[in-house]
Amino acid sequence: MSDLVVIEFPSEAKAEKVRQKLLDMQKDYLIDLGDAVIALKQPNGQVKLNQLVHPAAIGAATGTLWGTLIGLIFLMPLLGAAVGAASGAIGGALTDVGINDQFMKDVAGSIQAGNAALFLLIRKMTADKVLADLKGVGGRVLRTSFDETKEEALRAALAAAAPAAAPSVSPAA
DSSP: OEEEEEEEEHHHHHHHHHHHHHHHHHHHHHHHEEEEEEEOOOOTEEEEOOOOOOOOHHHHHHHHHHHHHHHHTTTHHHHHHOOOOOOOOHHHOOOOOOOHHHHHHHHHHTTTOOOEEEEEEEEEHHHHHHHHHTOOOEEEEEEEOHHHHHHHHHHHHHHOOOOOOOOOOOOOO
16 A cells, blocks of 8 residues: 655755655665655646656557557558557546646645645655655655654654764874
């Protein structure tokens, strides 16, 4: 079962930095993300979603491939590719994978204009290592499906002072 986490940041750049850090942790098998979306509340009040996966683009690419193959059968590969791309894009646009888009827009509508919310769908994670890497990144937890102890540990890690680099010691001459 997956867990949902929503963290508010003062800027889209800060949210993107944390998302990239989590994606790097995923490469190290410390966390398994089902989805990671940044929602930015614009000054006019509208919410813009910055998703990792764009279903319409994937649908168009897949539709183009299948349309070309079917078009080859009927000796019209270009027409097949065009029809396949159009139908794939429409199908992809109607598909909602990961976190529900309307839910993200509703939650992000409650944040301050100019701020960004990072939505994470976490399949599994090595909590102690992930929280240690997130120590001091800032942000305010808006919602989680964690139990109270995990949620408090996340809040503490985000609010903790950033780890300082070890001072370099030069040998005395």
